[in-house]
Amino acid sequence: MLVFDQVGYYYRRGQEVVKEVSFTIQKGEFISIVGGNGSGKSTLAKLMNGLLLAKQGSVALGEQATSDPDQARDVRQTIGLVFQNPEDQFITTNVTDEIVFGLENIRVPPEQIGGRVQDALRATGLERYADAAPHELSGGQKQRAAVAAVIAMQPQFIVFDEATSMLDPEGRNELIKLMRDLHAQGITIIQITHHMDEVLASRRVLLLDQGKLAFDGPTDRFFREVPLEPYGLERPFAVRIGQQLGWSGEATADWKGRAASQWSIE
Numbered sequence: 001m002l003v004f005d006q007v008g009y010y011y012r013r014g015q016e017v018v019k020e021v022s023f024t025i026q027k028g029e030f031i032s033i034v035g036g037n038g039s040g041k042s043t044l045a046k047l048m049n050g051l052l053l054a055k056q057g058s059v060a061l062g063e064q065a066t067s068d069p070d071q072a073r074d075v076r077q078t079i080g081l082v083f084q085n086p087e088d089q090f091i092t093t094n095v096t097d098e099i100v101f102g103l104e105n106i107r108v109p110p111e112q113i114g115g116r117v118q119d120a121l122r123a124t125g126l127e128r129y130a131d132a133a134p135h136e137l138s139g140g141q142k143q144r145a146a147v148a149a150v151i152a153m154q155p156q157f158i159v160f161d162e163a164t165s166m167l168d169p170e171g172r173n174e175l176i177k178l179m180r181d182l183h184a185q186g187i188t189i190i191q192i193t194h195h196m197d198e199v200l201a202s203r204r205v206l207l208l209d210q211g212k213l214a215f216d217g218p219t220d221r222f223f224r225e226v227p228l229e230p231y232g233l234e235r236p237f238a239v240r241i242g243q244q245l246g247w248s249g250e251a252t253a254d255w256k257g258r259a260a261s262q263w264s265i266e
């Protein structure tokens with residue numbers, strides 16, 4: 001369980017970019033975080049895994065405060081982050097080394113490393129690319145390598161910070177499918193996205209507006225009740241069509257069905 005309690009953060013004193021944000025994320029959830037440019041989404045992601053420390057309030061993972069430096073390694077291991085730019089994530093020279101690097105960093109015993117690398121390659125469909133260098137991979141494959149490095153650490157939560165936004169449609173589809181697979185395996189998924197179509201894959205939405213939490217609730221209620229335009233967000237295509245045809249909330253199941261077929265959700 002990840003608990004934000006009245007969290008505030010600023011980069012420059014007096015300019016708060018996260019303001020009094022409180023929410024709880026249970027293990028096993030699939031959540032979207034949305035909001036306009038600069039609303040504080042990436043800052044929130046970094047507060048989640050202790051990359052940034054709250055200036056006000058507290059962030060806790062189970063019993064551990066993420067601000068406790070002794071727990072920092074545990075927290076980063078428990079909550080993995082996947083960022084936007086596939087080019088920025090590759091540190092080493094091939095996919096296997098990339099996974100090993102993360103494991104050595106968290107001091108996984110050497111005898112466990114081989115098995116964890118194989119499992120991570122299999123889970124991300126990258127077995128054939130184990131020795132591939134970054135320039136031999138597509139953007140989508142690079143993002144999957146970043147995910148492989150994260151899941152090898154056996155995290156309970158993974159935060160995807162606009163991880164699909166630089167990918168072509170095929171790469172996007174593959175990454176969303178991977179999120180669904182990981183969620184089915186019990187990993188809590190938190191996706192930050194500008195694509196409202198992707199939000200349909202999640203069950204709960206957090207909306208940030210200038211650093212404040214403006215909505216926290218189920219995905220269908222979000223699309224029914226929240227006017228998205230003021231936040232610079234667009235309704236998903238299927239929802240727009242449904243609303244133009246005059247469907248009520250009752251039609252929700254129908255657009256959910258369409259989204260499900262789009263993203264291969266049951």
Ligand SMILES: Nc1ncnc2c1ncn2[C@@H]1O[C@H](COP(=O)(O)OP(=O)(O)OP(=O)(O)O)[C@@H](O)[C@H]1O
Pocket residue numbers: 011012017035036037038039040041042043044
């Ligand atoms: N390292 C930094 N130093 C100073 N200000 C920053 C820094 N990183 C972000 N900010 C500012 O904090 C605010 C929130 O930024 P953040 O990146 O969290 O927003 P975001 O919702 O992720 O935006 P985007 O949709 O563009 O990714 C913005 O006003 C941004 O300019």
Ligand SMILES: [Mg+2]
Pocket residue numbers: 041042043161162
């Ligand atoms: Mg961001």
